[in-house]
Amino acid sequence: MGTARLAPVSTITAQGLRKRYGAVHAVDGIDLSVERGTVLGLLGPNGAGKTTTVRILTTLLRPDAGQASVLGLDVVRDARELMRRIGVSGQYAAVDENLTGFENLEMVGRLYHLGVRRARTRADELLERFGLTEAARRPVRGYSGGMRRRLDLAGALVAEPEVLFLDEPTTGLDPRSRLGMWDVIGELVRSGTTVLLTTQYLEEADQLADTIAVIDHGRVIAQGTADELKSQVGGERVAVTVGRAEEVATARDVLRPLVAGEVGVEEHTRTLTAPVTGGTGALVAVLRALGDAGVDVLDAGIRRPTLDDVFLTLTGHEAESAPQEAGA
Amino acid sequence: MTPIVQALADGWTVTRRNLITIKRVPDLLVGSIVSPIMFVLLFAYVFGGSIALPGASELDPALYREFLIAGIFAQTVIFGATITGSGMAQDLKKGIIDRFRSLPMAPSAVLVGRTGADVVNNVLTVVIMSLTGLVVGWRINSSVGEALLGYVLLLFFAYCISWLMAYVGLLVRTPEVFNNAVFIVIFPLTFIANTFVPSQNLPGVLRTFAEWNPVSSVTQAARELFGNVLPGTPDPTTWPLQNPVLYTVLWGVALLVVFVPLTVRQYQRAAAR
Numbered sequence: 001m002g003t004a005r006l007a008p009v010s011t012i013t014a015q016g017l018r019k020r021y022g023a024v025h026a027v028d029g030i031d032l033s034v035e036r037g038t039v040l041g042l043l044g045p046n047g048a049g050k051t052t053t054v055r056i057l058t059t060l061l062r063p064d065a066g067q068a069s070v071l072g073l074d075v076v077r078d079a080r081e082l083m084r085r086i087g088v089s090g091q092y093a094a095v096d097e098n099l100t101g102f103e104n105l106e107m108v109g110r111l112y113h114l115g116v117r118r119a120r121t122r123a124d125e126l127l128e129r130f131g132l133t134e135a136a137r138r139p140v141r142g143y144s145g146g147m148r149r150r151l152d153l154a155g156a157l158v159a160e161p162e163v164l165f166l167d168e169p170t171t172g173l174d175p176r177s178r179l180g181m182w183d184v185i186g187e188l189v190r191s192g193t194t195v196l197l198t199t200q201y202l203e204e205a206d207q208l209a210d211t212i213a214v215i216d217h218g219r220v221i222a223q224g225t226a227d228e229l230k231s232q233v234g235g236e237r238v239a240v241t242v243g244r245a246e247e248v249a250t251a252r253d254v255l256r257p258l259v260a261g262e263v264g265v266e267e268h269t270r271t272l273t274a275p276v277t278g279g280t281g282a283l284v285a286v287l288r289a290l291g292d293a294g295v296d297v298l299d300a301g302i303r304r305p306t307l308d309d310v311f312l313t314l315t316g317h318e319a320e321s322a323p324q325e326a327g328a
Numbered sequence: 329m330t331p332i333v334q335a336l337a338d339g340w341t342v343t344r345r346n347l348i349t350i351k352r353v354p355d356l357l358v359g360s361i362v363s364p365i366m367f368v369l370l371f372a373y374v375f376g377g378s379i380a381l382p383g384a385s386e387l388d389p390a391l392y393r394e395f396l397i398a399g400i401f402a403q404t405v406i407f408g409a410t411i412t413g414s415g416m417a418q419d420l421k422k423g424i425i426d427r428f429r430s431l432p433m434a435p436s437a438v439l440v441g442r443t444g445a446d447v448v449n450n451v452l453t454v455v456i457m458s459l460t461g462l463v464v465g466w467r468i469n470s471s472v473g474e475a476l477l478g479y480v481l482l483l484f485f486a487y488c489i490s491w492l493m494a495y496v497g498l499l500v501r502t503p504e505v506f507n508n509a510v511f512i513v514i515f516p517l518t519f520i521a522n523t524f525v526p527s528q529n530l531p532g533v534l535r536t537f538a539e540w541n542p543v544s545s546v547t548q549a550a551r552e553l554f555g556n557v558l559p560g561t562p563d564p565t566t567w568p569l570q571n572p573v574l575y576t577v578l579w580g581v582a583l584l585v586v587f588v589p590l591t592v593r594q595y596q597r598a599a600a601r
Contacts (some may be wrong), residue, residue, distance in 0.1 A: 094427035
C-alpha cells in the first residue's frame with residue numbers, strides 16, 4: 001500500500017472493485033492492471049461482470065468499493081477530466097439513427113468542445129478512415145450493423161483518446177464485419193493506443209489481446225497471455241471421434257491407461273479428448289489400441305488446447321455438466 | 329468558457345440534434361400538424377352545437393368556437409410536452425444516453441436540449457392551430473401584446489410540464505410504457521378543466537378539481553388574454569381562476585423548481601445503470 005514498486009507504469013489499474021445490484025454481486029473484487037500501449041481482453045460469459053467493470057472504469061458507474069485509476073486519474077474523483085482523455089464504445093452502437101454519420105460525429109466533436117470547425121474536420125477524417133465517406137450524408141437508419149459499429153467506434157476516437165474501452169465490439173456482427181473490426185482495432189493498437197476490450201469470443205481475445213483476464217461471477221479467475229492460459233490446462237491433447245454411441249464407453253476404457261489425465265467425453269459428438277505426452281507417438285498408440293478393441297474411429301488427431309478448453313476448465317462449467325452426463 | 333456558457337452551448341448542440349430529428353422523422357411532424365387541425369375541427373363542429381355557455385342565451389356554435397380555442401391550445405401544447413418523455417425513454421433504450429454520458433459535457437445539456445427542441449415543436453403546433461382557428465371563425469379580440477403574452481404563457485406552461493415528462497420518461501425507460509402511463513394522467517387532467525366545457529357545468533367534486541387544475545388556469549388566462557371571454561360570463565369565484573396568469577406562473581415555477589434538479593439527478597442515475 002503506497003509503496004513505490006519498480007514495475008512498468010500501468011495506464012489502467014483497478015483494486016478490489018465491487019458493485020452490487022440488490023443481491024447480485026455484479027463485480028465482486030476485481031483487480032486489473034493494463035500497461036501502456038497494450039491490449040487487455042476481459043473474457044467472460046454474459047453476466048460475468050464485464051460491462052459493469054467497463055462502466056466503472058469509464059466513470060459511468062460508481063463502484064461500491066475499491067479504487068480504480070486511468071492515466072493516473074481517479075475514476076470517481078477526476079471523472080470529468082478523465083472523460084476528456086478516454087474513448088468509450090459500447091455494446092450497442094450508440095449512434096443516433098436519424099442523424100447522418102457526419103452529423104453524429106460532428107455532434108460528438110462539439111460536445112468534446114473541439115470547436116465547430118475542428119469538430120467538422122475531425123468528423124470528415126474519421127469517416128474517411130472508417131470507410132464511411134460515401135455514406136456520410138445519409139441518415140444512420142440505413143446503415144448496416146457493421147457500419148453502425150464503425151461509426152460508434154469513430155465516435156469514441158473523436159478526441160484522440162490515449163485509452164480506449166471497447167465493450168463487446170463485435171457482438172452481433174456477421175463474420176465479415178467482425179474481421180473488419182479486428183483490422184480497425186489492430187491498427188489502433190499499433191498506433192500506440194492502450195485498449196481494454198471485453199469479449200465473449202475466445203478467438204477474439206486470442207487475436208487482439210496481449211493479456212487476457214478471464215472473469216466469471218464478478219471475479220478475475222485467471223490472467224495471463226493466451227499461451228500462459230493455454231499451458232494452465234496442460235499441453236497437447238488427443239481427440240478421437242468414434243462411429244457409434246455405444247462405442248464411447250469402450251473407447252474411454254481403452255484410452256484411460258494410455259493418456260496423461262482425465263478423459264473428457266462429449267456424448268452427442270461421440271468425441272473423447274485427453275491430455276497426452278509424446279505427441280504423435282501417443283496418437284499412434286491410442287489408435288492401435290482402439291483398433292485392437294474393435295472400435296470404429298471416424299476421426300482422430302492431436303491438437304493444442306484452445307481458449308475454449310481454458311475457459312471451460314477455469315469457469316468449471318464443464319465440471320458442472322460432466323457429473324450429470326456420468327450419472328445419466 | 330464559464331460553466332454556464334458551456335452548459336448552454338452543450339444544450340444548444342443537443343437541441344440541434346433533436347430539431348434534425350423532427351425534420352427527418354415525418355411521422356412526428358404529421359402528428360404535430362395534423363392532430364391539432366383535427367382537434368380544432370372536431371370540437372368546433374361536433375360539440376359546438378351541444379354545449380351551453382353561461383351567459384349565452386342559446387346554443388351558438390360560433391360562440392362555442394370562440395370559447396373552445398384557448399382550451400384546445402392548452403390541451404395540445406400539454407400533449408406536445410409528452411414528446412419530451414417518450415424521447416428521453418427512447419434515447420435511454422437506444423444507448424444514445426450512454427454516448428452522451430461518456431462525453432465531458434454538462435449533465436443538464438441533454439435535458440435542456442430535449443425540452444428546448446420540444447418548445448420549437450410546440451410553437452409550430454400553435455401556429456398551425458391558430459391558422460385553423462382563424463379559418464373556423466376564431467378571432468383575437470385584444471391587443472398584440474396581450475395575445476403574445478397568452479401564447480408565451482401557454483408555451484411556458486408546456487415547457488414546465490415537459491420537465492415533469494422527462495422525469496417520468498427516465499423513470500419508466502420504455503417509450504411504449506411511457507405513452508400508456510402518461511395518457512392515463514393527461515386525459516383527465518385536460519378534460520376535467522374548463523378546456524371544453526365551462527367548469528360551472530361540472531358536478532361537485534369535478535368542479536372543484538377543475539377550478540384548481542392549472543390546466544384550467546392556463547386556459548382561462550389565454551382566453552382572457554385573447555379577449556375570448558364571452559360578454560355576460562359570470563366572474564370566476566375561485567382564486568386560481570380570478571388570478572389565472574399568476575396561478576399558472578406559480579405552478580410553472582413550482583414544476584421547474586422541483587423537476588429540474590430531480591430530472592437531472594434521475595438522468596445521471598438512469599444512465600448509470
